Amino acid sequence: MTMVDGGDSPSRxxxxxxxxxxxxxxxxxxxxxxxxxxxxxxxxxxxxxxxHPSRVLTLVYQPFAIGTMAILAYNESKINTRRRNIFGYFLFCASTFMLIVLDLATSGRGGVGPFIGICLFVACFGVADAFVQGGIVGDLSFMLPEFIQSFFAGLAASGAVTSGLRLITKAAFDKASNGLRKGTMLFLAISTFFEFFCLLLYTYYFPKLPIVKYFRAKAASEGSKTVKADLVAAGIQTKDDQPGDNANQFERLSNKQLFLQNIDYGLDLYLIYVLTLSIFPGFLYENTGVHQLGSWYPLVLIASYNVWDLISRYLPLVKFLKIESRKGLMIAILSRFVLVPAFYFTAKYGDQGWMIFLVSFLGLTNGHLTVCVMTAAPRGYKGPEQNALGNILVLCLLSGIFSGVALDWLWLIGKKNAF
Structure with missing residues (x-):
């Protein structure tokens, strides 16, 4: 595939x-x-x-996310990225809206039927996550590192904003009749709106930005076929090369070669999220005991994690704080595992102040190390290879999340009425 019209350098x-x-x-x-x-x-x-909703729903979400992501990562070079991301945001929007419909249809009742329905829509979230996160990260991997950093900051911001809104809605509806349910409906309605807004933004606005058109056209000139639909949507005509034309120019490393060359980065992401998801959110809801904050306690812990996770994703923008050494990243990531005994003994013997500190540190290291890995890994490759590597790294990240979610159940061993 060849770009028809030229373009300025990205600096202009x-x-x-x-x-x-x-x-x-x-x-x-x-x-x-x-x-x-x-x-x-x-x-x-x-x-x-x-x-055990927080544990079960997370465990439902992750197999669908990782299974879908594995299929998409294997076939990434053949997939229309534009259709992939549009479908992902549409599925997010539709599934979130259907959670509202389900709650209204059941009048907010419990029971196994409504819970199975919620699990079904959460599974759709997992599929949508694989479509969107892998597709967007792959797309941004051949653009500027600042774009990936901003995308991952937005991921963390969703947690921080929802935590802040949850504290506000709890204060507003705490004394009201059906206050929890009213707050939940408000949350899901806001989420539905944002998913629809992202769908419009990605479909109509993002492809037409000059700098985005430049990088997608550059990737096309290096042999990428995944960007063709986005270029057409931006008004850039492309044409397929004749067989044999510039064959050497379009040679690229296979997914296996890319994985082997970046296996340490993949392991980095896996280990970051194994640790994080073995603690967050299940442990914070079920294993931290009862403290002075009462029912506010798990919400404060979740909010503390999300706020520091968001802040930390901007720290790599400060050059001397960014870890670029591959060995340094691995040492920092392995060092985080001292948090496992720290959380155990703090939950057993410590007070709520120490737990809030530990949760904040968990979020701080999670976001900072994630951005360091994701911005460093794609450097030095051609556009099609960077797109493939972005998908591979997201697969490693989701694998870590899935393993962490499974390990989170180990905290229930020895706990009365755990099952």
Whole structure:
């Protein structure tokens, strides 16, 4: 595939600031529905007290996310990225809206039927996450590192914003009749709106930014076929090369070669999220005991994690704080595992102040190390290879989340009435 019209160098192109903002919003939309589910966990614990909602729903979400992501990563070079991302945001929007419909249809009642329905829509979240997160990260991997950083900051912002809104709605509706349910409906309605907004933004605005058109056209000139539909939507005509033309120019590393060359980065992401998801959110809801904050305690812990996770994703923008050494990243990531005994003993013997500190540190290291890995890994490759590597790294990240969610159940060993 060859670009027909030329382009300026990226330093002279307009739209960088707009693209950074859009990437942030797209990241926000990629997780706002799921983070809303986590943040309104107290409502689901009230409806389904015996079903361990935060753990079960996370465990439902992840197999669909990782299974779908594995298929998409394997076939990424053949997939129309534009259709992939549009479908993902549409599925997020539709599934979130259907959670509202389900709650209204059942009048907010508990029971196994409504819980199975919620699990079904959460599974759709997992599929949508794989479509969107892998597709967007792959797309941004051949653009500027600031775009990836902004996208991952938006992911964290969805957690911070939903946590803040949850504290506000709890204060507003705490004394009201059906206050938990009213807050939940408000959350899901806001999430539905943002998913629809992201769908429009990605479909009509993002492809037409000059700097985005430049990088997609550059990737096309290096042999990428995944960007063709986005270029056409932006008004850039492309044509397929004749067989044999510039064959050497379009040679690229296979997915296996890319994985082997970046296996340490993949392991980095896996280990970051194994640790994080083995603690967050299940441990924070069920294993931290009762403290002075009462029912506010798990919400404060979730909010503390999300706020520091968001702040930390901007720290790599400060050059001396960014970890670029591959060995340094691995050492820092392995060092985080001292948090496992720290959380155990703090939950058993410490007070709520120490737990809030530990949760904040968990969020701080999670976001900072994620951005360091995701911005460093794609450097030095051609556009099609960077897109493939972005998908591979997201697969490693989701694998870590899935393993962490499974390990989170180990905290229930020895706990009375755990099952």
């Amino acid at each position: 192109l307009e739209g960088k600031v707009s693209a950074v903002i859009v990437c942030w919003i797209l990241g926000f939309g990629s997780l706002v529905s799921w983070n809303s589910m986590l943040t309104i966990g107290d409502y689901y614990y009230n409806l389904f007290p015996d079903y």
